[in-house]
Amino acid sequence: MSVPDAGQLADSLDKATKTITQSQPSLFSVTGRLVTLPSCEAIVVGDLHGDISSLRYILMKTWFKKRAEDGEPVVLVCMGDYVDRGPGQVEVLYILTRLLTEYPRNVVLLRGNHEGPGDVGVSPHDFPHVLHRLYDEESQSVYRRFRDFADQLYTAAISPRRALILHGGVPVGSQSLKDVAYAHRTHPETDTLRQILWNDPMPEQGIAGSVRGVGYLFGPDRARRFLDAAGVQVLIRSHQSCEEGHSVIGDVHTIFSCKLPNYGNKKAAYMELPKAATEPVENFSNYVKTF
Numbered sequence: 350m351s352v353p354d355a356g357q358l359a360d361s362l363d364k365a366t367k368t369i370t371q372s373q374p375s376l377f378s379v380t381g382r383l384v385t386l387p388s389c390e391a392i393v394v395g396d397l398h399g400d401i402s403s404l405r406y407i408l409m410k411t412w413f414k415k416r417a418e419d420g421e422p423v424v425l426v427c428m429g430d431y432v433d434r435g436p437g438q439v440e441v442l443y444i445l446t447r448l449l450t451e452y453p454r455n456v457v458l459l460r461g462n463h464e465g466p467g468d469v470g471v472s473p474h475d476f477p478h479v480l481h482r483l484y485d486e487e488s489q490s491v492y493r494r495f496r497d498f499a500d501q502l503y504t505a506a507i508s509p510r511r512a513l514i515l516h517g518g519v520p521v522g523s524q525s526l527k528d529v530a531y532a533h534r535t536h537p538e539t540d541t542l543r544q545i546l547w548n549d550p551m552p553e554q555g556i557a558g559s560v561r562g563v564g565y566l567f568g569p570d571r572a573r574r575f576l577d578a579a580g581v582q583v584l585i586r587s588h589q590s591c592e593e594g595h596s597v598i599g600d601v602h603t604i605f606s607c608k609l610p611n612y613g614n615k616k617a618a619y620m621e622l623p624k625a626a627t628e629p630v631e632n633f634s635n636y637v638k639t640f
């Protein structure tokens with residue numbers, strides 16, 4: 350695929366934003382910014398950061414497009430961090446926004462901290478420079494469209510009884526899914542949204558400050574408490590690179606889907622959750638695919 354021109358990308362971002370805000374018919378239901386997934390297969394993708402090869406690989410391996418076209422009940426859930434760092438940021442954004450517009454029933458795009466609210470800075474944020482290099486004077490209008498799109502992205506998804514899916518971590522000051530669903534409205538008065546986008550798990554129990562300077566580290570006990578309140582078995586999140594593309598702390602699974610030299614991970618991963626059964630899942634690690 351060649352790089353989209355400024356008009357194509359702006360148009361695709363606008364259409365994607367409209368698709369979300371006009372809530373097109375979909376396989377999932379939405380409360381606030383919390384998506385409830387149906388009992389169908391879900392392909393769960395972690396940070397991409399402009400790694401177009403990884404995105405292409407996952408789409409090819411899972412036959413997502415063909416299956417969505419054929420009307421199969423399959424949902425693609427991406428956990429955010431689409432831009433910054435990698436060589437194919439514009440392409441990743443273009444492909445995802447087009448997929449969302451073409452298959453609104455089957456695509457759920459979550460917000461990462463690199464698509465976070467404008468008042469919470471993130472570093473590096475080279476995406477505006479990438480746009481400027483490619484589109485020159487048109488870049489500002491494309492970036493505005495990106496911000497509008499980012500502001501509409503969903504905060505989290507839930508596969509009932511199985512998994513809560515979001516970018517960073519559970520908010521430590523809250524015990525309710527309702528807080529997650531309406532975190533975009535209570536921001537910045539509460540830091541729920543910031544924590545969902547920035548928190549990381551830690552092996553020790555309790556809560557600790559984060560070296561990121563935003564958000565907290567949460568222990569297995571704090572994760573469990575929130576997951577119990579949400580009625581699910583595990584948390585699936587991204588936000589941190591892991592050597593094998595996947596790592597587990599207690600009931601928290603991290604999935605990292607990009608391979609960029611600066612992260613140094615040997616493998617990347619995605620998850621293929623099968624259609625929900627009535628019995629609890631024995632081991633979510635069985636559904637992880639690495640590449």
Ligand SMILES: [Mn+2]
Pocket residue numbers: 396430461462463516546587588589
């Ligand atoms: Mn992140």
